[in-house]
Amino acid sequence: MPYVAEISRTNPTCFIILLDQSGSMADGFGGSEGLRKSDFVADLVNKTLHDLVIRCTKAEEIRNYYHISIIGYGGSVQSAFAGALGGKTLVPISEVADNPARLETRTKKVPDGAGALVEHQVRFPIWIDPGASGGTPMCAALSQAKVQLEQWLSEHKDGFPPTVLHLTDGESTDGDPTALGKELLSLGTSDGSILLFNCHVSSHRAAKVEYPSGDAGLPDQFAKTLFGISSTLPESFRKAAEQTGVNVSEGGRGFVFNGDPASVVQFFEIGTRPANLR
Amino acid sequence: MIRVPYGLRIHRFLAPKKGSQPGECEDAIAFHAGRMVFAVADGATEAYDSRSWARLFVRAWVRIQPPVFEMQEFEPFVRDLGRRLHRKWSRRKLPWYAEEKVRGGSFTAFVLLHFYIAGVTLHWKASALGDCCLIHRRNLTDCNAFPITRSEEFGSHPILLPSIESKQRRALDSVQHASGVAAPGDDFLLVSDAVGSWFLKQRENGEGETTRLFDRLTESNDADGLQNFFGDLRSTGQIRNDDIAVVRIEVY
DSSP states (O other): OOSOOOBOSSSOEEEEEEEEOOGGGGSBGGGOSSSBHHHHHHHHHHHHHHHHHHHTEETTEEOOOEEEEEEEESSSEEEOOOGGGTTOOSEEHHHHHHOOSEEEEEEEEEEOSSSOEEEEEEEEEEOOOOOOOSOOOHHHHHHHHHHHHHHHHHHOSSSSOOEEEEEESSOOSSSOOHHHHHHHHTOEETTEEOEEEEEEEOSSOOOOEESOSOSTTOSSHHHHHHHHTOOBOOHHHHHHHHHTTOOOOTTOBSEEEEEOHHHHHHHHHHHTOOSOBO | OOOOOOOEEEEEEEEOOTTSOGGGOOEEEEEETTTTEEEEEEEOTTSTTHHHHHHHHHHHHHHSSSOOOSHHHHHHHHHHHHHHHHHHHHTSOOOHHHHHHHHHOOEEEEEEEEEEEETTEEEEEEEEESSOEEEEEETTTEEEEESOOSGGGTTSOOOOEESSHHHHHHHHTTOEEEEEEEOTTEEEEEEOHHHHHHHHHHHHHTOHHHHHHHHHHHHTTOHHHHHHHHHHHHHTTSSOSOOEEEEEEEEO
């Protein structure tokens, strides 16, 4: 049975986040004037990294259960890490934890135990900054992900398969990503194929589609293309989806089309929830 | 003077999950043979410094005389322990991630057992929270488990004892109690969840041979033998790769 390998220091897994940083990411969600997609997504990726670090924290030690890459693509295709990690790929989570570009102070509301919320000042790490320029070189980004995956897989043949979380707001400007997507999906460990999940956020007002099991109801060919290179959600991810309030039918794929901010948050939450931490 | 016609033979085994060091084991064991008190705790893997919380809890509990079971004594007891642990953490300069995780506190499951003599009868009393388990066997055949009675009940998300004071009351409301009478030939196992789940499954499937080997190894305090035994069970997928805590008390 695939996707059951334990995730441990000796048997880590890997997350690669592919982030569209094209010029249109400076627009608001659904074409609105409000929150810029690039700002929202950068904040969400920082929050996701924060949560992954916290999950690996044991007392004052970080256990290297995960290796992380963030590939930003737009005007260029490169590691999206800022600060000391700039240019680095497949970074062990302990190194991620110890090297945010900066720590900001934020206010967080936490339960006081008596049913109310109290505000706390907390240190919030920033690893990536928003980016929005150029076209959408999706194929180049997938190629770079493939190179990194092949490198990682050569050293981790039996681990929990890597997860690639891809977020985009538009069609590829450097060709059809289908062949490269399929090449990625053909990679894997003895525990299963790599997991490629795709989340599309819309620049127009349109009905969203979340975790479909077929492409019949998808609005256009681009949606079908992304669906075609999205992995079926393994059982543990479907359970994670249920916990976030999303019901995914068996055979449902890690694919969101025309996502709004809430669905992007859920996408990252579900996609970074492989079970079996040891 | 009435001569007490009972004795207790005590065996223990504590081991970290495969891939971890002994100093990383989040299960904890403590007992005081003279006072006939025994405790096993299982610190939550995803919480902060659960090893410290589990160890602090069991060690403090077996030191208290008489042992505390009732809510009016138990609640201040765990409140003080939680405060002590958080004071220890607050004295340190922590990196941002540890600081964040400390805010969530620590959690542990536990099972506690106390024997006492009334007249000439040996009684036992137990408390438990979460998925640590007490298994009481009579002549190694009849078997009662507490608070979990069937193997499939493991693996859910049990309520655990938090180190944070404001969260404790709600958890303490879920503590379960059991009591009974013990007799020579009885056998009590206090175990953390991995062993509890495996042991009950063996009983349910009527597979006695493996448990007999487990009994022989614990009786002879064969730590290497038990290490290999659980290693084999792990490699064949019969037991989850988790920390292991076993206290076995034979009444004679």
